[in-house]
Amino acid sequence: MRDRLSGEYLIGANVFLHDRQRGTSTNETGNYSLKIDKQRHRIHFSYLGYKSQIVEFNALKDSMLNISLQPDGLLNEIVIMDNLMEEVHEQPADQQNLHIDKIRSSNHLGGEADLFRYLASQPGISTAAEGVGGLNIRGGSADQNLVLLDEVPVYNTGHALGIFSIFNSDAIKSVSLYKGGIPARYAGRLSSVIDVHTRDGNFQNSRLTPI
Numbered sequence: 001m002r003d004r005l006s007g008e009y010l011i012g013a014n015v016f017l018h019d020r021q022r023g024t025s026t027n028e029t030g031n032y033s034l035k036i037d038k039q040r041h042r043i044h045f046s047y048l049g050y051k052s053q054i055v056e057f058n059a060l061k062d063s064m065l066n067i068s069l070q071p072d073g074l075l076n077e078i079v080i081m082d083n084l085m086e087e088v089h090e091q092p093a094d095q096q097n098l099h100i101d102k103i104r105s106s107n108h109l110g111g112e113a114d115l116f117r118y119l120a121s122q123p124g125i126s127t128a129a130e131g132v133g134g135l136n137i138r139g140g141s142a143d144q145n146l147v148l149l150d151e152v153p154v155y156n157t158g159h160a161l162g163i164f165s166i167f168n169s170d171a172i173k174s175v176s177l178y179k180g181g182i183p184a185r186y187a188g189r190l191s192s193v194i195d196v197h198t199r200d201g202n203f204q205n206s207r208l209t210p211i
Contacts, residue, residue, distance in 0.1 A: 012097035172197070
């Protein structure tokens with residue numbers, strides 16, 4: 001699944017059937033896999049900040065369905081109902097997908113969005129002493145966290161005496177946080193995994209444009 005304007009991969013986008021009995025989400029490369037019966041289905045595709053799309057699909061054999069979503073900067077009216085079932089997707093219970101819109105919308109020191117300060121406001125996470133940096137997640141120490149930037153381990157995550165993290169919020173596309181039940185591909189870290197992915201750039205335009 002991609003951004004229609006830039007061709008950038010959409011990580012953690014929602015894919016689910018019309019009856020919401022089955023669903024999944026896209027991985028780090030924008031790919032997804034969904035097992036459905038051999039019949040006609042209505043498949044919903046949605047992602048934060050993008051227009052949702054519904055596709056009528058007649059499943060007769062194994063098929064590939066490529067979807068491009070249109071960015072949508074306007075928010076529709078939001079109605080909160082307490083008697084509706086929450087959308088359930090095939091996502092690990094301990095995995096939390098964070099999008100840059102959530103990080104930018106929170107309050108930060110000096111008005112500058114910072115990934116680690118946003119994570120410190122989440123349940124089960126606390127910060128170490130000032131000047132040390134790092135996060136204590138679910139009772140673990142800062143050195144028990146695996147921090148990845150585009151699948152490359154990051155060992156020193158802070159600067160300015162640990163007040164700020166090294167991550168530029170304008171370059172972040174999405175963050176996956178695992179506070180338990182860590183997948184085996186991450187080599188079994190004790191406390192958590194913070195998997196950061198940066199923006200891929202515009203696949204449709206080679207000109208330099210401001211972020």
